[in-house]
Amino acid sequence: VTAVAVIAGGVGAARFLAGLVEVVDPSGITAIVNVADDLELHGLSISPDLDTITYTLAGAIDPERGWGLAGETWAAMDELGSLGGPSWFSLGDRDLATHLYRTGRLRSGATLTEVTAELTAARSLRLTVLPATDDEWRTRVTVSTAAGEHSSDTTHQHTEEISFQEYFVGRRHAVPVRNVRFAGDPTPAPGVLEALEAAEVIVIAPSNPIVSIEPVLAIPGIREAVAARRDQVVAVSPIVAGAALKGPADRMLAELGHEPTVMGVARLYASFAATLVVDDADDALAPAVEALGVRCVVCPTVMHGPSEAATLARAVLEAAAVDPGRRR
Amino acid sequence: VTAVAVIAGGVGAARFLAGLVEVVDPSGITAIVNVADDLELHGLSISPDLDTITYTLAGAIDPERGWGLAGETWAAMDELGSLGGPSWFSLGDRDLATHLYRTGRLRSGATLTEVTAELTAARSLRLTVLPATDDEWRTRVTVSTAAGEHSSDTTHQHTEEISFQEYFVGRRHAVPVRNVRFAGDPTPAPGVLEALEAAEVIVIAPSNPIVSIEPVLAIPGIREAVAARRDQVVAVSPIVAGAALKGPADRMLAELGHEPTVMGVARLYASFAATLVVDDADDALAPAVEALGVRCVVCPTVMHGPSEAATLARAVLEAAAVDPGRRR
Numbered sequence A, B: 001v002t003a004v005a006v007i008a009g010g011v012g013a014a015r016f017l018a019g020l021v022e023v024v025d026p027s028g029i030t031a032i033v034n035v036a037d038d039l040e041l042h043g044l045s046i047s048p049d050l051d052t053i054t055y056t057l058a059g060a061i062d063p064e065r066g067w068g069l070a071g072e073t074w075a076a077m078d079e080l081g082s083l084g085g086p087s088w089f090s091l092g093d094r095d096l097a098t099h100l101y102r103t104g105r106l107r108s109g110a111t112l113t114e115v116t117a118e119l120t121a122a123r124s125l126r127l128t129v130l131p132a133t134d135d136e137w138r139t140r141v142t143v144s145t146a147a148g149e150h151s152s153d154t155t156h157q158h159t160e161e162i163s164f165q166e167y168f169v170g171r172r173h174a175v176p177v178r179n180v181r182f183a184g185d186p187t188p189a190p191g192v193l194e195a196l197e198a199a200e201v202i203v204i205a206p207s208n209p210i211v212s213i214e215p216v217l218a219i220p221g222i223r224e225a226v227a228a229r230r231d232q233v234v235a236v237s238p239i240v241a242g243a244a245l246k247g248p249a250d251r252m253l254a255e256l257g258h259e260p261t262v263m264g265v266a267r268l269y270a271s272f273a274a275t276l277v278v279d280d281a282d283d284a285l286a287p288a289v290e291a292l293g294v295r296c297v298v299c300p301t302v303m304h305g306p307s308e309a310a311t312l313a314r315a316v317l318e319a320a321a322v323d324p325g326r327r328r
Helices: A011-023 A049-058 A075-082 A093-107 A112-122 A164-170 A192-198 A207-219 A222-227 A249-255 A263-270 A280-291 A305-321 B012-025 B047-057 B077-084 B093-107 B112-122 B164-170 B191-196 B209-217 B220-228 B248-255 B262-269 B280-291 B306-321
Strands: A004-008 A029-033 A040-043 A045-047 A130-131 A139-146 A158-163 A177-184 A203-204 A235-236 A277-280 A295-298 B004-008 B029-033 B040-042 B045-046 B128-131 B137-145 B158-163 B178-184 B202-203 B233-236 B275-279 B296-298
Touching: A004 A011, A004 A207, A011 A029, A011 A049, A011 A305, A029 A049, A029 A192, A029 B248, A045 A093, A049 A112, A049 A130, A075 A093, A075 A207, A075 B004, A075 B093, A075 B262, A093 A112, A093 B077, A093 B093, A112 A130, A130 A192, A139 A164, A139 A207, A158 A164, A158 B280, A177 A249, A192 A222, A192 B137, A203 A305, A207 A249, A207 A263, A222 B178, A235 A305, A249 A263, A263 A277, A263 A280, A277 A280, A277 A305, A280 A295, A295 A305, B004 B012, B004 B191, B012 B029, B012 B047, B012 B306, B029 B047, B029 B191, B045 B093, B047 B112, B047 B128, B077 B093, B093 B112, B112 B128, B128 B191, B137 B164, B137 B209, B158 B164, B178 B209, B178 B248, B191 B220, B202 B306, B209 B220, B209 B248, B209 B262, B233 B306, B262 B275, B275 B280, B280 B296, B296 B306
Parallel strands: A004 A029, A004 A203, A029 A130, A203 A235, A235 A277, A277 A295, B004 B029, B004 B202, B029 B128, B202 B233, B233 B275, B275 B296
Antiparallel strands: A040 A045, A139 A158, A139 A177, B040 B045, B137 B158, B137 B178
């Protein structure tokens, strides 16, 4: 296999890609990355998923936090806090350089695709990292809030629509989600549809189906391009034994009416992915997944480190190559 | 004296104000600060003169450099340089917090006046620091450049118009200046005209007459408001013995056809300042200054530290109070 496209969110996708570059020549890999949880803060353009992938593949990610740079310092944030500024979204001093670079280039007319290519080249990455779109495209989350202060009707359901990062970081994804939508009028970034057409294998990375994978697919043209290659599409379930390894994907699936298991993932992906890779822990659900018309491959999917990520990447590529009936 | 307005640039004005707050209750002092050398860089709104004054009065300025914060770190700049980003304009990690705060507030609709009040309050300053205008107002400098590469006519004069900071920092003010203009359509910020009207003394701080003082006066309404109070206006010459204590004021005066001495300063200021304070070193020029209809007060003006600044501030306030004929 020499041409692989990976539809990617943040941490889970980054870890998978770190394994994939060990088993496929990176020059044949294109990561198509969610940008719907990007934000503008302090005037800076921040792209968390692009940065998590770039930092991880550069070996520069902080391994404890899973985001930001290792060995980071926090002088700017500390000072901003003492000035009374908003410090709910932590930006390390060296991480700030990425946002300063990106923002300056965008303001001078560069596209996010161009800036991302420059930032990945600066960190000597050999794979292609593409934002899914160069256009503004933002996840909006409707969450439940406490009953209004002035309302005596405490049974009345109050909701509020907030940005993804307000939900995810600001409220530590601890509030119930009632709805998710994406705001904007985007087109796929240059190279995205071409990479999906040229790929021998398209991987749906183990990322949140609702807020990482769906906002990529929801860009007009991308879901159709992926579905047109359904037989070559292998998804990796981000849900293991009914729980997300990281983040609120399990709770979010349930809150939005999906089964928070590999079955829920299989139903969401069945129309465009012929194969679903699930963890050994979900072996018993494989027949039910296959009953949906989705080939189910069972193998270890939890990536504690690069070698497990490489093993998973190898299994995913093999899954794409196997006969429809076969599974481990 | 309880109400003093100071028209201010950067370092020289900041040092003078640090002396003034020692001799007048700070709550009666309004600094009206040049913003025409502000810049947008990396998407951030940077106001060098406002920050130099704020940091100096907070006792937080780096005493060696004369700009930025003491004890600063440079992780973001170092990283930006390694990413290939523009690092010609140095921004320390803690200094960045000021720009992040300002930019975020401006983007959310606050005025520069409001943001400046918040930033000075956060640093516990008791004087009022006002930007001269809340509007975009930018110094543009036409400089001489080397003859074009493809021109055989080496005697032909090539010029280029650049921003103030490109001239001042980017080219280290080492290129000849052919013209200075201010771009924009500004009105005085709220409180500026009121402070000039209410002041018992208006001080023109020892700042660059061309690129610090003039861009404040050139905002429609301000020069007239100052001139209307001419008898109460005391200017401090930034030129001592034919040289600027800091920066390119002397060379710039000469390049633009002004005498680079206290006489050149007196001619520029005569229409709106009844009194000019010059250094002991320029004692011999006092009669010539007075011949222009400008009262000349001679005293030490070089501020090596806060006590000298306080002494100068006291002399300036006394100069405003003396009879027209008297000088030391």
